[in-house]
Amino acid sequence: MAILDIKLPNSILKALRLPQNNPRRQQIKVLKKLLRKARFTSFGQQYRFDEVLLSKHPGKKFQEMVPVFTYNKIYTDWWHTTLEGTPDICWPGKIRYYALSSGTSEAASKYIPVTNDLLRGNKIVMIKQLLSLRNYEDIPYSSVSKGWLTLGGSTDLQKGSGYYAGDLSGITAKNAPFWFQPFYKPGKKIAKEKDWNKKIEEIVEKAPHWDIGFLVGVPAWIQMCVEMIIERYKLNNIHEMWPNLAFFVHGGVSFEPYKKGFEKLLGKPITYIETYLASEGFIAYQDRQYSTGMRLVTGEHIFMEFVPFDSKNFNADGEIVSNPEALMIHEVEEGKDYALLISTAAGAWRYLIGDTIRFVDKERCEIVITGRTKHFLSLVGEHLSVENMNKAIQLVSDEMNICIPEFTVAGIPHGNFFAHQWYVACNDHVDGKKLAAKIDEKLKMLNDDYAVERNSALKEVFVEVLSEQQFMDFMRCKGKVGGQHKFPRVLKGRMLEDWQRFLKSELTTVHA
Known part of the structure; x- marks a missing residue:
């Protein structure tokens, strides 16, 4: 065991002035650092950051004083003025950089503020990740x-x-x-x-x-x-x-x-290391070999809250309610899905990043990403997550010895009931009906709600087999090529209409 991995008693850590292994304390320290830095901004003045800092329980006070923000809300209320050069809005100084992000579902680009403080925090985390490579034997x-x-x-x-x-x-x-x-x-x-x-x-x-x-x-x-x-x-x-x-x-x-x-x-063979680096900041990374999850960055530049991903806090379209239940890191439980709220060194405050995560090891603060708040299918109560979809595709690929590098799913009407329409990229020869039956079989095994609804209102599962190139071509026509762009796993609304129109135009071109 590496010396740095040994957990010393807190009394000894304090005497040696070494960091204590306490995520709650680390997170409160990060929150206070963020609040102190931003207390004289317009946002900090409106939401009385000084008062939060004086509270005996700054975490709870912060939750009481500051509302939850989606991108559209914080951009409309605050961030849009920073694009005009106005300083000291949500973070001290002028914003010199913006990360352009459309996630995987929005049509228009989002302008996410990026500050020197955020970049500095990201760099520190990157260095820590490099140092963690000593934990990998291979x-x-x-x-x-x-x-x-x-x-x-x-x-x-x-x-x-x-x-x-x-x-x-x-x-x-x-x-x-x-x-x-x-x-x-x-x-x-x-x-x-x-x-x-x-x-x-x-x-x-x-x-x-x-x-x-x-x-x-x-x-x-x-x-x-x-x-x-x-x-x-x-x-x-x-x-x-x-x-x-x-x-x-x-x-x-x-x-x-x-x-x-x-x-x-x-x-x-090579080693695969997962990271959780979003436009809003470096949130987590896998820091040891064979771990099932990524370790949250609890002591640097991001304060995190966790909203139980359930019908109490989110509506059927994945929209968060106005006053959701938000837990701090010491209040979470393993095995439950949470939507992530972050407050960062770039002026994102109680910001709904849109990802859902699950703790697989609470003591080590290790999480897996289970999907997106809007990227799930629950037409009739099947509660199908991206995690379920990924696992089903993996199992089917192994069983049929085929490669499926891309896929996406849409919920569609089917008579008086509903169906799931899968679009699967596979360059191997495969029968669509057989593939649909296999995916359906695995999802029933993975998700009890899905299994119940397949005997009720969810009547069919359809699979259309496409080439990987068709997925890439659609991304190109949407201007989402390269970098951090990825194909959405669930299609809804305008994106689904654009996809169906794209496939129809391709079919027309082929037959022309």
């Missing part, structure tokens, strides 16, 4: 000192009136410390490229000149890039070019649907 030290291929957004940011906007990965790379540059691939010039296809082509061209130790990025785009390198240089696997490739740091979506296809590209 990662040789030599691989860490090789090149790091990060497939992110362009560092050539959009220039606004007094600010820059772009993908968080692009903002982070642009502000990377000097010691990071020798290891960072694809390097400044290629990272600046805005045309995603051109960027990938340049990476493929340079690939033989690099010695890559690990990959960082969204699974779909990393897989596509590695496939192109293998095809271009007639390789059997990527390890023929990069023998020191030892691990893949991924995030944004569950890796399970991609794992089978990705491993076909390797010459030897």
